[in-house]
Amino acid sequence: MDSGHWVLSFACDDRQGIVHSVTGAIAQAQGNITELQQFTSDESGRFFMRVQVQSGFDRSVFEHAVAPVVSELAADWALDYVGRRRRTLILASRAGHCLNDLLYRQRIGDLPITVAKIMANHPDLGDLASFYGVPFESHVVLPETKADFEQQVLNAVAEHDIELVVLARYMQILSPRLCEALAGRAINIHHSFLPGFKGANPYRQAHARGVKLIGATAHFVTGDLDEGPIIEQNVQRVDHADTVADMTAMGHELESRTLATAVRLYAEHRVLLDGARTVVFS
Amino acid sequence: MDSGHWVLSFACDDRQGIVHSVTGAIAQAQGNITELQQFTSDESGRFFMRVQVQSGFDRSVFEHAVAPVVSELAADWALDYVGRRRRTLILASRAGHCLNDLLYRQRIGDLPITVAKIMANHPDLGDLASFYGVPFESHVVLPETKADFEQQVLNAVAEHDIELVVLARYMQILSPRLCEALAGRAINIHHSFLPGFKGANPYRQAHARGVKLIGATAHFVTGDLDEGPIIEQNVQRVDHADTVADMTAMGHELESRTLATAVRLYAEHRVLLDGARTVVFS
Amino acid sequence: MDSGHWVLSFACDDRQGIVHSVTGAIAQAQGNITELQQFTSDESGRFFMRVQVQSGFDRSVFEHAVAPVVSELAADWALDYVGRRRRTLILASRAGHCLNDLLYRQRIGDLPITVAKIMANHPDLGDLASFYGVPFESHVVLPETKADFEQQVLNAVAEHDIELVVLARYMQILSPRLCEALAGRAINIHHSFLPGFKGANPYRQAHARGVKLIGATAHFVTGDLDEGPIIEQNVQRVDHADTVADMTAMGHELESRTLATAVRLYAEHRVLLDGARTVVFS
Amino acid sequence: MDSGHWVLSFACDDRQGIVHSVTGAIAQAQGNITELQQFTSDESGRFFMRVQVQSGFDRSVFEHAVAPVVSELAADWALDYVGRRRRTLILASRAGHCLNDLLYRQRIGDLPITVAKIMANHPDLGDLASFYGVPFESHVVLPETKADFEQQVLNAVAEHDIELVVLARYMQILSPRLCEALAGRAINIHHSFLPGFKGANPYRQAHARGVKLIGATAHFVTGDLDEGPIIEQNVQRVDHADTVADMTAMGHELESRTLATAVRLYAEHRVLLDGARTVVFS
Incomplete structure (x- = not known):
């Protein structure tokens, strides 16, 4: 069930440096970004991001790397592998x-x-x-x-x-x-x-x-x-x-x-x- | 102002034989149909038609041929030459x-x-x-x-x-x-x-x-x-x-x-x- | 197999009065036109027409009315009932x-x-x-x-x-x-x-x-x-x-x-x- | 001529950690990302990125922050302000x-x-x-x-x-x-x-x-x-x-x-x- 290809999506209040933090966690897990999109809503002040990452590690390692970052952002987030039905x-x-x-x-x-x-x-x-x-x-x-x-x-x-x-x-x-x-x-x-x-x-x-x-x-x-x-x-x-x-x-x-x-x-x-x-x- | 290319459009209550009558008038004026569309609305029972005709005759001759037909249909009609601004x-x-x-x-x-x-x-x-x-x-x-x-x-x-x-x-x-x-x-x-x-x-x-x-x-x-x-x-x-x-x-x-x-x-x-x-x- | 709703389509060399002739045959069969399209190709000089007709008569009567007209035009034609599979x-x-x-x-x-x-x-x-x-x-x-x-x-x-x-x-x-x-x-x-x-x-x-x-x-x-x-x-x-x-x-x-x-x-x-x-x- | 809204676009050979490096430089310049897109071409092995950043600093400060990063990537890059004609x-x-x-x-x-x-x-x-x-x-x-x-x-x-x-x-x-x-x-x-x-x-x-x-x-x-x-x-x-x-x-x-x-x-x-x-x- 582990494809080595992960998708992380989340929403949180906007602030500076979010992309940098998240990509830092991905880099730490030696992940390679295959797709990345982000958006800040001027109306709601919310920040949205979706990133796909290829990584040799399994889910627990990858989650261990990114969870502290998105938790710290008080984000609603989901971590899944790409293509899961x-x-x-x-x-x-x-x-x-x-x-x-x-x-x-x-x-x-x-x-x-x-x-x-x-x-x-x-x-x-x-x-x-x-x-x-x-x-x-x-x-x-x-x-x-x-x-x-x-x-x-x-x-x-x-x-x-x-x-x-x-x-x-x-x-x-x-x-x-x-x-x-x-x-x-x-x-x-x-x-x-x-x-x-x-x-x-x-x-x-x-x-x-x-x-x-x-x-x-x-x-x-x-x-x-x-x-x-x-x-x-x-x-x-x-x-x-x-x-x-x-x-x-x-x-x-x-x-x-x-x-x-x-x-x-x-x-x-x-x-x-x-x-x-x-x-x-x- | 006479292009020899006429457009006749009209709407009237539907009945049998309208296209035949109108194209008969056109044939009588030796007109050649270059475009013809018609539609009957089931809701309103109205018949709609637009026909373009190339003809060597001038407007009065052409109008003389078609006017009796569309008048007899109690149609709202317009006769114009194609391309008039x-x-x-x-x-x-x-x-x-x-x-x-x-x-x-x-x-x-x-x-x-x-x-x-x-x-x-x-x-x-x-x-x-x-x-x-x-x-x-x-x-x-x-x-x-x-x-x-x-x-x-x-x-x-x-x-x-x-x-x-x-x-x-x-x-x-x-x-x-x-x-x-x-x-x-x-x-x-x-x-x-x-x-x-x-x-x-x-x-x-x-x-x-x-x-x-x-x-x-x-x-x-x-x-x-x-x-x-x-x-x-x-x-x-x-x-x-x-x-x-x-x-x-x-x-x-x-x-x-x-x-x-x-x-x-x-x-x-x-x-x-x-x-x-x-x-x-x- | 007889819907009372007919479709006639054909192609022939262009000349004056085709629509009038065909709609005349349809009128003779007491048909009501529900759809009619025609086109003359300037390049090929060919005339194309498709007409749908509602009629109380059966196919033989309807065909008897239109066949002479399209035959006289030396047309390639097809007569069918609307919706036939x-x-x-x-x-x-x-x-x-x-x-x-x-x-x-x-x-x-x-x-x-x-x-x-x-x-x-x-x-x-x-x-x-x-x-x-x-x-x-x-x-x-x-x-x-x-x-x-x-x-x-x-x-x-x-x-x-x-x-x-x-x-x-x-x-x-x-x-x-x-x-x-x-x-x-x-x-x-x-x-x-x-x-x-x-x-x-x-x-x-x-x-x-x-x-x-x-x-x-x-x-x-x-x-x-x-x-x-x-x-x-x-x-x-x-x-x-x-x-x-x-x-x-x-x-x-x-x-x-x-x-x-x-x-x-x-x-x-x-x-x-x-x-x-x-x-x-x- | 300085809008405080910058766009950086570049292409370079793909490798791990590019987004993190670039967003690090942006964070260092206290920039706020307003748009970010990236793509890796599997065929050519090239990485492409475009990022828009709002920053209180002027161009020289912003350029000073990002230039070393993109230079180190041997990237073809352009830095401009958003909306420049x-x-x-x-x-x-x-x-x-x-x-x-x-x-x-x-x-x-x-x-x-x-x-x-x-x-x-x-x-x-x-x-x-x-x-x-x-x-x-x-x-x-x-x-x-x-x-x-x-x-x-x-x-x-x-x-x-x-x-x-x-x-x-x-x-x-x-x-x-x-x-x-x-x-x-x-x-x-x-x-x-x-x-x-x-x-x-x-x-x-x-x-x-x-x-x-x-x-x-x-x-x-x-x-x-x-x-x-x-x-x-x-x-x-x-x-x-x-x-x-x-x-x-x-x-x-x-x-x-x-x-x-x-x-x-x-x-x-x-x-x-x-x-x-x-x-x-x-």
């Missing part, structure tokens, strides 16, 4: 395009995730899950059973030590309690260019407004619907002749691509939170 | 990027407009106007002088037989009366991807929301601010490190390009209104 | 991203094709084919067995009355004889922005040249390698840090999307040949 | 779109260059230069006068201490001698997506080949025509109906935008050479 839970409903894309990419090694389980509120996607060999559970989610279902989600998160929950066109609103419990590690795909067309039926709204581009937005899930920090967005040109059905079909690709990009960025520790915004070291 | 009035404030772009394109023949006059609420762009040889008027527009200024706009529209009014980053809200008077022939550029970030300071709003793409929208001016029918939109990628100032600078090009495209489409009779939406035969 | 044969090798995308889209009804068979020169993609319930054959293709394999391709084309052959990252060059036999109905995806980087290893070539965008090109197969008429192209931004492996991974999506678009356009009778160029009524 | 010479012919764009951007402060002089082989753009208050010289460039003209270019470069020469649609091939003299500081805009359509009339070539996207490429000038290291590329969609003239008109914007981006990147010390490729810290 992160344990992922997917929530889905009926539409399979995002799920199919994520599972295909996982299988060919294009996305560093391991999908531990798929939980859905419809049985339709069971075949697809089965083809890719991923455990699938379908639950009826009604107002009266929603709390139960969400508890089972939390149980699955705990049981599989889930690092990332992906809402792959899951068509239910999560309760505030679940949003809170998954804060910063649940990603949703919304089928519009947010903040335009929040809520239900965004393609219908887009058609009615006569926009010339439709979009998709991958964002962190928060209790504030469709208002979570944005990770990735893409758009596609449409014209007056495109119906709501056409837009829905064209949106499949847009949504799949946007979600997959966001999942990759997150899985590679490239997404850091700066209040309501994200810092994305792509 | 349409008489245009530009409203501006201080920012010159859109104005510069329009005037440069006009000069090199890239945009079929003749800018008859520029009216501004600041004197800053007078030099630019003068270089391009376009009459320029600057007026102080205060709450108490706004009605006067708008009357002068209407006077200019009448005097120069203006077909198109372009708000090239004109930073004042038009009165309902002026919006009404210019309905369907005034185009504004808004510096966001509508319907996101309506109103003032859209780049500041975009930055605060943390979007990953900024946009620009060219739309018809209506009394409902930033809600007019959309003609053209474009976007550009930004990231967490782009400040409001960066976005503003990046937006110049986006706005200029989007506005110029909308102006070209309108000038070439390619934009037809279908309620709150546009049909754009690009 | 066209019989398709896919050739593949090891890389599955294009195949997976085509099969998924076929299954959810996003692409009007029926894949009758998949023939590959490697067994790797058999599982995927099997999941989607498509017959799969794998053959060893060596210099000495290539002629045999190609004969089997031709046999399959005949047996299944194949309308479209898709080379979904099939990594073998077709013989001139096979190219000829499939002229105008075989589509290949090349993983570069043609005409740049023809031949083998285009991402390696792109990396060496230091381009800032990589591309994909879907084109008709001809005997002249990578020189067939282009149907669709797309690009994606890369930077100096992207390795050949990165570009290859990023290219998967680009290739899948570009090929799927080309297949859709072809299947919907939207692609017509104008010498070495295509007319695409998208 | 770089002395630029523009070569032009008849087409004014790129020149107009560069001069407009210079004037509004959107591009950190000072155009010291424009030299052209046609008088047409003199008015434009004069409006922007930039000295303009027009010379007849014939085979027998080309060497003279190029000598005057070199004289102007020496006289004005030119840092950047921009070929803004200059339609003459530079001699090998001039290419050599300007190596690494002359940028050309080519109106195609290189390596496609090198040489003359790229839009004509693009039309003949039937590509679905046209492009523009900004690259360093080298003796090998259209083969210099690429700095920036962009594309735009076209279709079968776009003539060579249409593409030429559409290309204006593409070329202006691509060239302006390349000039900005260069002026801001964001473009470093890695053999035949560029490292662009955008």
